[in-house]
Amino acid sequence: MRKLDTLLELFQEADPEERLELLLDFVDRLPPLPLEYVPLRDAGLGMVHECQSPVFFLPEVQEGQVRIYADVPREAPIPRAFVALLVEAFNGEPPEAVLEAPEDLLNRLGIAPLLGMQRLRGLTGIYQKLRREIGAKVGLSINPSSNSA
Numbered sequence: 001m002r003k004l005d006t007l008l009e010l011f012q013e014a015d016p017e018e019r020l021e022l023l024l025d026f027v028d029r030l031p032p033l034p035l036e037y038v039p040l041r042d043a044g045l046g047m048v049h050e051c052q053s054p055v056f057f058l059p060e061v062q063e064g065q066v067r068i069y070a071d072v073p074r075e076a077p078i079p080r081a082f083v084a085l086l087v088e089a090f091n092g093e094p095p096e097a098v099l100e101a102p103e104d105l106l107n108r109l110g111i112a113p114l115l116g117m118q119r120l121r122g123l124t125g126i127y128q129k130l131r132r133e134i135g136a137k138v139g140l141s142i143n144p145s146s147n148s149a
Helices: 003-013 016-024 033-044 077-090 095-099 105-109 118-137
Strands: 055-060 065-071
Touching: 003 016, 003 033, 003 077, 003 105, 016 095, 033 055, 033 065, 033 095, 055 118, 065 095, 077 095, 077 118, 105 118
Parallel strands: none
Antiparallel strands: 055 065
């Protein structure tokens, strides 16, 4: 069982009104950005433009494993928590774990209906960036409108 499957199960078993709170439990789990990535963040590279908050998100494939380097301000708890969830789900996993993950992750987690349009757009942008960049690093093109799951 992949780490994402365990997280999906956790969210799906929670009452719908508790899912946003469950997501926010991840807010303090985002690891600090390694110093070597700070200049990239400060130069505006790796930013998720769909987010209103400044979200630095740089997925890599290193030695056959996904590594996510990210920085999200504490003043943006929902994007920060979602990024931390993605780090927990995919760091150390093979790229296939990202590429085989459901495209509609926010719906599968049961949090999409709890988010406003702008926030949903931002979190979707983060997730699409993850899938697109990991796909590019392993030589695949990820079409965000396809129905791969």
